[in-house]
Amino acid sequence: MVPLPPPAPVGCSRRAFLAASAGLALLAAGCTSGSPDAPAVSTEEADRLAEQVTVQEAVVAAYAAATTADPALALSDLAAQATDQLDRLRAAAPSSTSSPAASSSAAPAAPPGGDVRTWLREQVAGAAVSHAAACARQTGARAALLGSIAAGLRGHEAALA
Template structure:
């Protein structure tokens, strides 16, 4: 609905809402430095991305632990857990140097304390991972920064859904 004085609508301009969809295909794949002409990626950047794989593995493990501790909550957050796993897959694809998982199949050490508010514990775990991805995204460049920023935002969304 437009104000009566507004000119005839011209459509959401490409810039206004849809512009950013262009040129993101590479970012969507979590592309790394292999592209011809792409900027060099430092060892520190590569190591940091691998480190974020471990962070995301902790999130996946936290969802598994929360579900084990509270099956009702586990059923409620099943979709969130699936999304966390999807995020992990894409992050691993973007960080081929990351070692094999040591967390996802062994969630011990990522379990809610006995008697704890499981939902609150899970939310804190997700929030901590979101902060970590966000900080790493600021330190990275290009598609890596885009991917990590998106992951961080996705987990902030999870936090909101868990509130």
């Protein structure tokens, strides 16, 4: 008796599926990026984002104040992350006219002789709450940015505990 050929595969191969998925992703990206029908940022949204720049400036200033008040605290990594977050917020809100000089007066001074770590954790937690609340009133990439920064600050809060 002659052996039968193996049955033909049902459906599509994994390679064909991946190729089709990649093609669809490229098509979708090409259709949506830079769309002239995308809603413009409202003045209200821009103003709220600029307010969050001020909130993040206060966080950066709080890290500087905490480091000055207690140089033994190892905060350089967290402070650098907070500064990076501020840079990303400023880039997303180009109408923001905040300056580094303004950020130095945005946060209250760390308590002299007090628990600097707890004070800083409270400053960071307040900023995280503010960013999360503002996230709900933004759209698109601005909402994602604020949500990401809020989550990052929650991580800072946990690291400071």
